[in-house]
Amino acid sequence: MTQAKLFTPVLIGGAVILMLSFAIRASFGVFQIPIASEFNWPRAEFSLAIAVQNLAWGIGQPIFGAIAERWGDRLAIILGALVYALGLVLSAFAVEPGQHQLLEILVGFGIAGTGFGVILAVVGRATSDENRSLALGIATAAGSAGQVFGAPMAELLLGHFPWQTVFVIFAAVILASLAFLPLIRAPERASREDLAESMGSVLMRAFRDPSYTLIFLGFFSCGYQLGFITAHFPAMVTEMCGAVPPGSLLAGIGIETTSALGAAAISVIGLANIVGTIYAGWAGKRWSKKYLLAGIYLLRTFVAGAFILTPMTPATVLIFSLAMGALWLATVPLTSGLVAHIYGLRYMGTLYGIVFFSHQVGAFLGVWLGGKLYDIYGDYTLVWWVGVGVGAFSAIVHLPVREKRVELQPA
Numbered sequence: 001m002t003q004a005k006l007f008t009p010v011l012i013g014g015a016v017i018l019m020l021s022f023a024i025r026a027s028f029g030v031f032q033i034p035i036a037s038e039f040n041w042p043r044a045e046f047s048l049a050i051a052v053q054n055l056a057w058g059i060g061q062p063i064f065g066a067i068a069e070r071w072g073d074r075l076a077i078i079l080g081a082l083v084y085a086l087g088l089v090l091s092a093f094a095v096e097p098g099q100h101q102l103l104e105i106l107v108g109f110g111i112a113g114t115g116f117g118v119i120l121a122v123v124g125r126a127t128s129d130e131n132r133s134l135a136l137g138i139a140t141a142a143g144s145a146g147q148v149f150g151a152p153m154a155e156l157l158l159g160h161f162p163w164q165t166v167f168v169i170f171a172a173v174i175l176a177s178l179a180f181l182p183l184i185r186a187p188e189r190a191s192r193e194d195l196a197e198s199m200g201s202v203l204m205r206a207f208r209d210p211s212y213t214l215i216f217l218g219f220f221s222c223g224y225q226l227g228f229i230t231a232h233f234p235a236m237v238t239e240m241c242g243a244v245p246p247g248s249l250l251a252g253i254g255i256e257t258t259s260a261l262g263a264a265a266i267s268v269i270g271l272a273n274i275v276g277t278i279y280a281g282w283a284g285k286r287w288s289k290k291y292l293l294a295g296i297y298l299l300r301t302f303v304a305g306a307f308i309l310t311p312m313t314p315a316t317v318l319i320f321s322l323a324m325g326a327l328w329l330a331t332v333p334l335t336s337g338l339v340a341h342i343y344g345l346r347y348m349g350t351l352y353g354i355v356f357f358s359h360q361v362g363a364f365l366g367v368w369l370g371g372k373l374y375d376i377y378g379d380y381t382l383v384w385w386v387g388v389g390v391g392a393f394s395a396i397v398h399l400p401v402r403e404k405r406v407e408l409q410p411a
Helices: 009-025 028-039 043-071 073-091 097-114 116-126 132-158 163-183 192-196 199-207 210-240 258-286 289-308 314-327 331-343 348-377 381-397
Strands: none
Touching (some): 009 116, 028 132, 028 163, 028 258, 043 073, 043 097, 043 116, 043 210, 043 348, 073 097, 073 116, 097 163, 116 132, 116 348, 132 163, 199 348, 210 289, 210 331, 210 381, 258 289, 258 314, 258 331, 289 314, 289 331, 289 381, 331 348, 348 381
16 A cells, blocks of 8 residues: 655645744744833834734634635735735834734734645545644644744844834745745645534534543644744743853854844744644654643743753753743644544634634733733743743633534434
8 A cells, every 4th residue: 555645735825835834933032021111112012013013924824725715725825925924014114003913913814825724624534544744743843944044133134124124024935935836735634524523513422522622722732832922932031041251152152142042942842843733743643632732731841940940040941941942833733634534624724713813822922921921020020930820720710621523413
């Protein structure tokens, strides 16, 4: 029997689009200090803009998933890229906090159209059952690959151009990603039963299933932790970390300031996560996805708690970045794979998009609270401990999930 191919054109094209989309998205934390300094804004103002971006991403995810399922994956990706680029270009001319916050709605919708919901659904449909979990892990890892160079690239560009010009450059990059769109041509792999069901009937049986609610709630903490770290960790490291020692290995490779270390930390997280997400996709085929998810959230809780209890030095920043990076998006192939396994492939984009909305509500709160509590208390300690608590919550709520296909009930 011929073994099904893992690296299909759909996986390759989808991975590249995800990589470029997430390279830009992961860089926004690098703009916190430059924008706040130029306009003399409190930290909460641009934090709210990034928080709105995350919330809009969550709202847009099921919408773009439904567009892809109704009118085609390519149309959803094209619309996403156009809206993404428009939001970036207009943001380059924004001079008021409210303008940035409003325009980040466009950026968030653009990420939704070029992000996980649409891409993972098309990859899932184009991949065989035996390869699906690993393929979802590889596609997710591509987002991390973008994170590896996104924040350092933003830091490098900011050394030569004003932040407004960098936004315009990023808009051109996201439009250029459409060159890979011809590879996105997925055959229909949904079963006859999947095809016979309407979107309404699939949504109703998911909403009646307590396991879907638990998955929805569990994804909240992932968004909170990732949203806060992406938006605030570079600034947190810049201000709270001990100095990089002259003559150290870091200084020798050009990381001489805590600002550069903060950007590099996001890159290290992305690099470690390439391994973490691929391994999670591989493991999801072999072991229970719900127990793997509970284990990931439990490990995140321990890693985050240990980091905040330890004096922050360049060494602890790098150790934390490696450990958290290995767990960073490892939840995504497992959560999306769990949704596909329980509820089928036909409307995976919409169902996963709704679950992802919980993730982005968490991201909104993580980003916004990070800025708000920083302005009140002068540091990030309290909001960090909230993240530790919600991680433990997610570890618990995944345990009762019933990892079994929910069949359509006869009328």
